Amino acid sequence: MANGSAGQNGVTQVPSHSDGIPAALPAKTSAQKNVVKYLPSEYYQSFLSLVAKERKPSPIRSLFPLEATPGLISLLAGKPNATTFPLTSLQFTARSPTDPSQDISIKVTDEQLAEALQYGATSGNPSLVNWVYGLQEFSHGRKKGEGWRISIGSGSQDLIYKAVNAMVNPGDSVLVESPVYAGVIPMFQTLHCDQIEVATDSNGISSASLREILESWPSSKPKPKVLYTVPYGCNPTGMTATLERRKEVLALSREHDFIILEDDPYYYLYYGDAARPPSYFALELEEPEAGRVLRFDSLSKILSAGIRIGFVSGPDVLVQAMDSHTATANLQVSGLTQILTSSLLNQWGYEAFKIHTESVSSFYRKKRDVFEGALKRHLDGLAEWSTPEAGMFVWFKLLLSSNASSSDEGDSEAIIKTKAFEKGVLALPGTVFLPNGRKTAYVRASFSLLEEGDVDEAVRRLREAILEARSEALSTS
Numbered sequence: 001m002a003n004g005s006a007g008q009n010g011v012t013q014v015p016s017h018s019d020g021i022p023a024a025l026p027a028k029t030s031a032q033k034n035v036v037k038y039l040p041s042e043y044y045q046s047f048l049s050l051v052a053k054e055r056k057p058s059p060i061r062s063l064f065p066l067e068a069t070p071g072l073i074s075l076l077a078g079k080p081n082a083t084t085f086p087l088t089s090l091q092f093t094a095r096s097p098t099d100p101s102q103d104i105s106i107k108v109t110d111e112q113l114a115e116a117l118q119y120g121a122t123s124g125n126p127s128l129v130n131w132v133y134g135l136q137e138f139s140h141g142r143k144k145g146e147g148w149r150i151s152i153g154s155g156s157q158d159l160i161y162k163a164v165n166a167m168v169n170p171g172d173s174v175l176v177e178s179p180v181y182a183g184v185i186p187m188f189q190t191l192h193c194d195q196i197e198v199a200t201d202s203n204g205i206s207s208a209s210l211r212e213i214l215e216s217w218p219s220s221k222p223k224p225k226v227l228y229t230v231p232y233g234c235n236p237t238g239m240t241a242t243l244e245r246r247k248e249v250l251a252l253s254r255e256h257d258f259i260i261l262e263d264d265p266y267y268y269l270y271y272g273d274a275a276r277p278p279s280y281f282a283l284e285l286e287e288p289e290a291g292r293v294l295r296f297d298s299l300s301k302i303l304s305a306g307i308r309i310g311f312v313s314g315p316d317v318l319v320q321a322m323d324s325h326t327a328t329a330n331l332q333v334s335g336l337t338q339i340l341t342s343s344l345l346n347q348w349g350y351e352a353f354k355i356h357t358e359s360v361s362s363f364y365r366k367k368r369d370v371f372e373g374a375l376k377r378h379l380d381g382l383a384e385w386s387t388p389e390a391g392m393f394v395w396f397k398l399l400l401s402s403n404a405s406s407s408d409e410g411d412s413e414a415i416i417k418t419k420a421f422e423k424g425v426l427a428l429p430g431t432v433f434l435p436n437g438r439k440t441a442y443v444r445a446s447f448s449l450l451e452e453g454d455v456d457e458a459v460r461r462l463r464e465a466i467l468e469a470r471s472e473a474l475s476t477s
């Protein structure tokens, strides 16, 4: 794809950038302005769950904006009086992205601190929300006011849960890539959903598998409303969906009317050699109408996991339904966490943010190389894998039978939980990432934390466990 070339509907495409997040979009020509078409609000009514339809706007929170009316005296909310709050100032230091040897000192202004200490907007602190709007334009070419909006959550997990709640009814069929992030399986299981597994391979989600599922869908059964996928450095497979696959999945979402839940916490951890493919959120600008992508971002992997900040970007009606959930469940994300994040990000700006994320992704690329080196040294002939180009996971298949023609690939669970653990190494058996919990010879290993020596030793121990399992299998056959 040529940088900044015009897409099918005249919308400027997102230029790709080989070593990090895409460069900022070039300004649109006047002919290209205001050409983004998006689906109307009514379109989403059939996507809302019964629970979401039942939720009424919070009688107090929905009136919050009126408090800004000039001259108004508000007796509205039960806000505690801030003069009783003990915190008087907030200042912190952070590493400079451009010169990591330097700490920069950041002081939250008194006004911002007062705002952060009080109850605030359900969808997030305005300064953070605005920064995120700018980021989505910088990274994905999506402009504020073009049929989508943002809401801040306590990490992306919070938002994914609320999105599922807002759209999925008990017993619904849902499309999930398989293997799938184990953190969403219980969301669907507790709703007794029929989780339809869409195959994946080293090119990410298989659009052919998705097409087959949808084209053979029984006419008597409602089609799934959502597809859940992790397009970069997938958890658990480590794979990144190719541009071609993404385009096909988007086309299928249009043909078969489903919303793509684009869970993308590893977007900024892309370290592949090839140009990165644009996100679904960016690519849908090439669709006749945008509005079939609900995108989840997370700051957990690039700023801090404990800071608990994620954001959702997508159609107004769906994000509003999620906000109604927040207004009932937890009111808002911690104001302090939001102001700390927004102060840091506003201090940095988008270019410094990009520099920071590039240094994080190259950190994980080195970790990937070290881990893969150990796999090659110790598990040659004992395991198979594809090299991840983003994220922090390797998904590998244990070759448990020395008989290559054996049709039974075996089960990694017993080996990982017993033999490997006894030898002093822990990893996750692949079965936990399969919605139906069937057996698999796959294992997920995370390479985010270990030093080189520990990696080598861990994989050497795995080798011993596999060899032991193989020899036991031989003696019982």
Ligand SMILES: Cc1ncc(COP(=O)(O)O)c(C=O)c1O
Pocket: 154, 155, 156, 157, 158, 181, 183, 230, 235, 263, 265, 297, 298, 299, 300, 305, 309, 310
């Ligand atoms: C695919 C995926 N989605 C969501 C999450 C949750 O991230 P957060 O910390 O933003 O809630 C994780 C965390 O590991 C993840 O791997």
